[in-house]
Amino acid sequence: MRAVTWTGINQLSVEDVPEPQLLNDHDVILKVTRTTTCGSDLHLLSGYIPFMRAGDVIGHEFMGEVVEVGKGVRDRRVGDRVVVASFVSCGACWYCHHELYSLCDNSNPNPGITEGLWGQAIGGCLGYSHAVGGYAGSHAEYMRVPFADVGSFVVPDGVPDDRALFASDAASTAFTGVDLAGVQPGDTVAVWGAGAVGQMAARLSSIVGAERVFVVDRFPERLAQARTHAGAETIDYTTTDVAAELREHTGGRGPDVCIEAVGMEAHSPGPQGAYDAVKQQLRLQTDRPSAVREAIMACRKGGSVFTLGVFAAMVDKFPLGAVMNKGLTLRGAQVHGPRYIPRLLELMDRGELVTEHLATHVLPLEEAPRGYELFKEKADGCVRAVFTPHG
Amino acid sequence: MANSLLSRAADAGGALLGRLQSVRLPGVGTASAKDDPATAARRWRAVTVLADPGRLTELPAPLAALGDRVETRVIPAPGDKGTELAARYRGPATDEDIGRLRQALREAKQLVEVGEVLRMDPRPHGERAQTPGGRLLDGAVAASRREGVL
Incomplete structure (x- = not known):
């Protein structure tokens, strides 16, 4: 599949990478329909978060369609249109039980890095460096979503993609x-x-x-x-x-x-x-x-x-x-997505929260490097570049 | 020669992460004294598991696998926080031993709380340039399950 990879400081590439697989029972595989730049990606690009490896797939704010479901998943079905929280949360530890989802104890497989930096490890984040797990990101045609019952949310029919997308991370x-x-x-x-x-x-x-x-x-x-x-x-x-x-x-x-x-x-x-x-x-x-x-x-x-x-x-x-x-x-705090995404989708469904204006530049995935350039330089009035991996 | 350099870079990455846990720079970290290695090796290392103590009557497999070299302690955590699962070596322990114990405690907690240990590979990625900096990070990442303040 095609994906956007970090290849060095201020360098991005769109290249062929292997498709993701179900690795844990609670995973789903998502066909990514919308994925957007985030200001925090610029810190990765600029080299201020030194835990990026050449070839890492970036992107953490996204939505899509469920195409494959792990055997431990209860609430998601193939065909669901979902928006996904950027941080990964197990839903079972004390922090998740107290709705402090980005502090999840069980979702960062590389805890030694952030324990050294901050005294405690926080949860994992999709597509956001090896310090928070080294998960492959969402700027790709397909995406593995761990603990999908906790972190993915079915989008109401009345909420268009360019509105729902921003419940993933910016609005939450x-x-x-x-x-x-x-x-x-x-x-x-x-x-x-x-x-x-x-x-x-x-x-x-x-x-x-x-x-x-x-x-x-x-x-x-x-x-x-x-x-x-x-x-x-x-x-x-x-x-x-x-x-x-x-x-x-x-x-x-x-x-x-x-x-x-x-x-x-x-x-x-x-x-x-x-x-x-x-x-x-x-x-x-x-x-x-x-x-x-x-x-x-x-x-x-x-x-x-x-x-x-x-x-x-x-x-x-x-x-x-x-x-x-x-x-x-x-x-x-980092974002406690599952605590707020359901309420955001309700507000979006009622028309009280609109976000479509943020998507100033909607581009195919192949143009992601240009999208990031526009976004970084705030050129051409760019607020967010949104990529559509499947057109 | 190039392969040797890359291999040394990866080893250095793992070692660097280990050292990060005990670094003491002006203005960074704690003001307290630092444990000598023998004292550090003897400390109880603990995770708090959101479960009743009864769930830990039988040790989870990753911890049980360490056998009699390790002693364990299971006590209720204060408040609503579940159960404190602590372990330490009965005798002298190397850095590698302690790394194995950290990983076992983390995996034990995951097994009790979510029923499985998070898997990460294979994961999609593009071309990995084989540079010393990249291999340094590879080494740090490979060590990160066994490192930390735990």
Whole structure:
């Protein structure tokens, strides 16, 4: 079959690879119908997550049709149209029982790597490096989905593919942040990053009752989408002082909840951005945390800051004093997909959550390298490149 | 010569992952003292299994396979967390022995909780360039089931 492989830093290829097989009783094989780029893939591409092997198939946000079912699978059938959670969860460990699915004890076959990095291993993630399992990814014609009863969800007939696709990771990641950050009715929420996850975090904040939502970015077309599709007020951080804007709009308090949806390659104008870039290139810090710093400083006293963007390891000049002295709650998580995907599909079915506008570039799989180039450079208004492996 | 270099790179990858568990850089990791190797080898290594202690009356096969060299302890975990399954060697143990114990404990937990051990190969992949960096990663990945803080 054809698949998109990582072949080196900033190098992708589309090549022939063997088809996946059922390996465990709880597996299904999926015919992939839609699979999309994710901002976190760019960290793999850029070489900031050094556990990629040449030839690895990438991609973790996808949907498709079940074509083969393992003998231990109870709820999936051949022919089901499903969307799949990006993280793999066994459904049987203490973490899965407590809906902390991305922390699954049994789904990362390479626990030694992340135990060394973080003190504990997290769950496995499809198509996202050997640090989280080394699973083959979804940018392929076919895909093995382990523990399919836990991580795959039948899409209601009324939800089109280009909407359901984003329940897989972008919208479920956003819901993880909105829920665990504790967004309440009446809150003011600020979201850093107007990519798909940031836009979904803004929209879902409104759905759970936030009174005002601000989205911070620098790309006009993304900010326009946040206004149009998420109903957010927007701030271009390259033209104004974000914290001052937020104070001005919140009676001097600052937002109740600040959600960071940028991650380890944050851009920042001025000397702070240059400082972070140099230190990251010299590997004196692994991540550029400028959006997190700003969120912490902007948040109201006693408020909540949530890191949704992907970070790898160590950052420098972290305002821990502000976290402590302002009484902030600082929390982060990878996506707990199965906790939120069913509710997202309901919202999508009722038309309360639309995502089709995110798929700015729909391309055949063979054009994936060009799709990633557009996505990485934010060229031609690209928000997400979506690939259709079967046309 | 090239094959030898690649082989050494893979070995180095496994060794590097082992060392990562005990690295102490300024600002990284813990502030505490580090176990000497003999003390580390004698520590109980434990997983918490979401099951009643009765499910572990008979040791799961991966742990039972280590035989009398290993002693085990099964006690209820606090709260709703299930059962703590711990094991350690009765006598001196090498790094390789400890790696086998880590893997056995992880597989035992998987067998009780989900009924099978996750399999990964064969998996689809494209051409694997045989570079020292790639083989270093291969070595680390191959060692990762037996390494970690467990």
